[in-house]
Amino acid sequence: MSRATVVASRARPAQDAAPGAGTQVPAIGVSSATKRFSRDGMETLALDGIDLTVARGEFVAIVGPSGCGKSTLLRMVAGLIPATSGSLAVSGQPVAGPVTDLGVVFQSPTLLDWRTIIDNVLVQVQLRGLPVERYRDKAMALLAQVGLEEFAQRRPRELSGGMRQRTAIARALIHDPPLLLMDEPFGALDALTREQMRIDLEALWLRSQKTVLFVTHSIDEAVLLADRVVVMTPRPGRIDRVVEVALPRPRGLDGRRLPGFAPAADAITEIFLARGVLHGTRA
Amino acid sequence: MVLAFLALAVIWEWAVEIFAIKEYLLPPPSLVLTEFLKRADVIGLNAITTTNEILAGYALAVAVSIPLALATAYSRTVEESLYPVVVFLQIVPKIAVAPLFIIWFGFGFAPKLMLVFLLSFFPIVVSSVMGFKSLDPDISDFARTTGAGGWRLFATIRLPQALPHIFTGLKVGAALSATAAVVAEFVASDRGLGYLLLQYNGDLNTPMVFATIIVLSLIGLALYYAVELLERLVIPWHVSQQAAQGGAALA
């Protein structure tokens, strides 16, 4: 089995930027977290002994076959479902109940049909009890950033899937959270839109100091976006390997041509081949 | 629509004349109209009675069913104790209960109001419960990450998302309420359009039977369209979306 190699140096050192970085509280800390679902007397062990630390400002992708517990892990980090055992912390605070200092993006845009696009972005601040009017300009600026300023007064039904997902991303950013949790955010998009969204997300992340936990099915997407790729085993989900991706940034449009891309992608493919998640012959 | 009705009236008028149909079987529209005009005051008085029954019963149904739907959606105790009883009772053929209401509430206004209430109550409560409970789980998760709860969550997400379902129930309830009032009047009454209908029927006064039915339909329609107008005002985004999806058939 080939090992992932750390090729280039990090172009955007995040956690080791400040002096005394060693004492910095990680953005996410998961230790020995297990999740067991019981439904109709049927027990499912969804996650088994997850240990994961995500540094502040880091971009971590999670890949793994369907049903391996990626969404469950993300929801546990957000405090939306409790862990069966083990512990989780966000910004050093133990997770017990929904974590509010973050933004979430799911596979479906989960917009409110009855609100205009800008009001869908603003619902985030409204639900938080913040003064909506004071955020209107910022919402417009975010919509401009995701290329939707002309559509601010439209309703979700009038927009394409990609545009709706961009709205959801703007909604996740309006309150400027330090952490973004994204669960297959581009999963429902066509390949071209998806490519564009990936490039835009990287650019957006580079401009911010945010920590991102990003679930995807796509090996390419994970390697092109992440500092580290967490590869999971089929159910019960465990962390199989963490692959470091040390490509320079921005990886942008043709990140696949960077010399470090293929080794990292191959390393992940190898893991899936070894686990029987992927089958087939090689070129 | 108005043109279609006029055309129908004209064809009806001709058909009665051409085939020489006896007027106690099918009176021509012109006769229905002249008979109606002769007795407009009688119809008018009785229409007021029936309209009052409909409005009072319907208002009571709305006033009871929406709080009950809220309680069902927000309280597990209510959902597990009271709501199953409601769902079970829904199966009882409610019109069959009308004679019982006469025994319980006498011959006056009360039994009519109760039957209107009973018939329009179920569709409203069932669709409102569905509306309050049918929140997309991911939207609900998103809302939880904002820390919003209580009134803010209800006003911002839960209520607006339930409104289209609630209006569906309100419209079905409105459509049933006229039927309920007439049935209650059939069973026992000394006024109202249902009572009048039985009188004219007994006299074989078919033109007035038609006139009464038409007035009754107009009252039902007026209530239905009043609710629909309210819907347009309250949830224009939903109405326009439905129209865009090919609901043009009703336009």
Ligand SMILES: Nc1ncnc2c1ncn2[C@@H]1O[C@H](COP(=O)(O)OP(=O)(O)O)[C@@H](O)[C@H]1O
């Ligand atoms: N609420 C639930 N109740 C019961 N089982 C669940 C629930 N949520 C997820 N599971 C199960 O846990 C496993 C992991 O699910 P999930 O985290 O959605 O996987 P992934 O996102 O990796 O596709 C699956 O087998 C799924 O059926």
Ligand SMILES: [Mg+2]
């Ligand atoms: Mg998932």
